[in-house]
Amino acid sequence: MPENNKAALQGTIVKLIGGIYFVDASESVYECTARGVFRKKGITPSCGDKALIEVTGENTAVITEICERKNEIVRPPMANLDNLVFVSSTCEPAPNLTLLDKFIAVAEYKGINPIVVFTKTDLSSPQEYCEIYEKCGIEVYCIDNSDEKSCLALKERLVGKISAFTGNTGVGKTSLLNNMFPDLNLKTQHISRKLGRGKHTTRHVEFYTLSEGGYIADTPGFSSFDTNRYDIIFKDELAGCFKEFSQYLGKCRFVNCSHTKEIGCEIIKHVESGDIPRSRHESYVEMYKAACGINEWEYKKK
Numbered sequence: 001m002p003e004n005n006k007a008a009l010q011g012t013i014v015k016l017i018g019g020i021y022f023v024d025a026s027e028s029v030y031e032c033t034a035r036g037v038f039r040k041k042g043i044t045p046s047c048g049d050k051a052l053i054e055v056t057g058e059n060t061a062v063i064t065e066i067c068e069r070k071n072e073i074v075r076p077p078m079a080n081l082d083n084l085v086f087v088s089s090t091c092e093p094a095p096n097l098t099l100l101d102k103f104i105a106v107a108e109y110k111g112i113n114p115i116v117v118f119t120k121t122d123l124s125s126p127q128e129y130c131e132i133y134e135k136c137g138i139e140v141y142c143i144d145n146s147d148e149k150s151c152l153a154l155k156e157r158l159v160g161k162i163s164a165f166t167g168n169t170g171v172g173k174t175s176l177l178n179n180m181f182p183d184l185n186l187k188t189q190h191i192s193r194k195l196g197r198g199k200h201t202t203r204h205v206e207f208y209t210l211s212e213g214g215y216i217a218d219t220p221g222f223s224s225f226d227t228n229r230y231d232i233i234f235k236d237e238l239a240g241c242f243k244e245f246s247q248y249l250g251k252c253r254f255v256n257c258s259h260t261k262e263i264g265c266e267i268i269k270h271v272e273s274g275d276i277p278r279s280r281h282e283s284y285v286e287m288y289k290a291a292c293g294i295n296e297w298e299y300k301k302k
């Protein structure tokens, strides 16, 4: 291609391996380098980024610009998400609601729609969990991956959107993606006992292009030790990240109510009456206490 006639295209970064960025643009995926410019500006191109590329060969290009992000998460690095899908299994492993609530709050904080999924409903009933999140107005789906029909409603929600799947290792994230989109044919954990506990099958983030439109990211499972995985939320902003609190905020007896223990707290009143699930409030209190222990300078780092 002549030097003065380089084609410029816009695309989406879908994969990142050893300094090579794979950019999906105009029905073709280009292997791109990013030159040194981003490091100087402090930008690290991530999966989901909209990028301008300059085509240099048949399937090669150089990233010249990263467009402004709608949102971003740090670990694993992803940008411009419409949905964060939190997958838990009803058993093997049992759900960790505290961790789930932390992640949901962070999604709300960043303006990413949270979707909650409970898998392995063939092994144990998801009802008690399902009720908690439905009551809070959070989208929730209960899925048995051995039944291909049970994932159809969720599949419909994801078409045309950028969604990332996250959750503990072994909960069935990859199985669910294969169930919804069989063409992906992703590798899942074997039922074999030989697999070590906590061994991760999915090793890096990759966005898959859906033939129906949109992208889906499978991510490696996390362990419950990864606490500050996404971000820290300022304590005064925390209540606003719990959807089901919103209609009661501003009605407490004290203006600066922390909603953790105060007399005359509207949130606590509605926990007592059963309008707000107790487990959600417990997660809030735990996060609030953790946020109080964070130094000012740690926020400034953000």
Ligand SMILES: Nc1nc2c(ncn2[C@@H]2O[C@H](COP(=O)(O)OP(=O)(O)OP(=O)(O)O)[C@@H](O)[C@H]2O)c(=O)[nH]1
Residues within 6 Å of the ligand: 119, 120, 121, 122, 123, 143, 144, 145, 146, 167, 168, 169, 170, 171, 172, 173, 174, 175, 176, 187, 188, 189, 190, 191, 199, 200, 201, 202, 219, 220, 221, 222
């Ligand atoms: N009974 C039952 N087993 C399931 C279901 N979904 C997944 N599994 C099994 O659970 C195991 C783990 O599934 P994966 O899809 O590999 O889990 P993952 O979340 O992708 O795990 P990582 O990639 O390590 O994070 C596999 O043996 C699956 O066959 C389900 O709905 N019911």
Ligand SMILES: [Mg+2]
Residues within 6 Å of the ligand: 173, 174, 175, 187, 188, 201, 202, 218, 219, 220, 221
């Ligand atoms: Mg997986």
Ligand SMILES: [Zn+2]
Residues within 6 Å of the ligand: 252, 257, 258, 259, 260, 262, 264, 265, 266, 267, 268
């Ligand atoms: Zn209060």
